[in-house]
Amino acid sequence: AQRVTQPEKLLSVFKGAPVELKCNYSYSGSPELFWYVQYSRQRLQLLLRHISRESIKGFTADLNKGETSFHLKKPFAQEEDSAMYYCALIYGSSNTGKLIFGQGTTLQVKP
Amino acid sequence: NAGVTQTPKFQVLKTGQSMTLQCAQDMNHNSMYWYRQDPGMGLRLIYYSASEGTTDKGEVPNGYNVSRLNKREFSLRLESAAPSQTSVYFCASSEYYEQYFGPGTRLTVT
Numbered sequence: 001a002q003r004v005t006q007p008e009k010l011l012s013v014f015k016g017a018p019v020e021l022k023c024n025y026s027y028s029g030s031p032e033l034f035w036y037v038q039y040s041r042q043r044l045q046l047l048l049r050h051i052s053r054e055s056i057k058g059f060t061a062d063l064n065k066g067e068t069s070f071h072l073k074k075p076f077a078q079e080e081d082s083a084m085y086y087c088a089l090i091y092g093s094s095n096t097g098k099l100i101f102g103q104g105t106t107l108q109v110k111p
Numbered sequence: 112n113a114g115v116t117q118t119p120k121f122q123v124l125k126t127g128q129s130m131t132l133q134c135a136q137d138m139n140h141n142s143m144y145w146y147r148q149d150p151g152m153g154l155r156l157i158y159y160s161a162s163e164g165t166t167d168k169g170e171v172p173n174g175y176n177v178s179r180l181n182k183r184e185f186s187l188r189l190e191s192a193a194p195s196q197t198s199v200y201f202c203a204s205s206e207y208y209e210q211y212f213g214p215g216t217r218l219t220v221t
Contacts (some may be wrong), residue, residue: 101153
């Protein structure tokens with residue numbers, strides 16, 4: 001069965017420190033993975049998608065099929081990065097794709 | 112464009128009462144979804160609709176019904192609310208891989 005696991009409920013770092021938000025998945029097919037972010041009082045929105053291999057707001061994530069991981073990284077955290085981050089896996093076809101979300105990790109960046 | 116809108120923003124129900132959560136999107140998307148968000152559980156899919164006239168169950172459909180009224184609107188109905196349905200409910204829509212979310216409805220069942 002498909003599953004997404006984010007082992008940390010809360011990650012607290014100081015401004016300027018590196019950040020790594022962990023995500024592991026279980027999926028029998030070829031996975032398509034995403035990171036969504038929810039800033040305070042804003043809607044949940046897409047941060048990045050593994051296929052695009054983009055860097056958004058300084059964040060990157062690499063799909064590691066051997067370790068079944070899709071960790072989100074940023075070399076230098078900013079206070080405005082404080083938010084709830086969700087890792088998600090799409091299943092079904094992309095255009096009707098249902099998402100399975102991890103439990104979410106709250107990132108707190110302290111000044 | 113308003114994107115995805117949801118009404119109401121907040122609701123308090125007594126056990127056994129019924130209500131309908133409304134969702135509309137103005138992006139001409141085919142697919143629409145209802146999720147619930149609970150602490151420590153992330154978002155879980157309740158129902159989805161791949162296109163107008165079709166609906167299907169997600170991970171946690173028990174206690175809910177949905178209607179895809181037209182391409183724009185997708186409603187979620189609680190026929191007999193239970194305290195376990197206390198949650199934040201999100202509607203989303205998509206055309207391809209990216210889902211666009213509404214602002215959420217915070218529902219408390221006492």
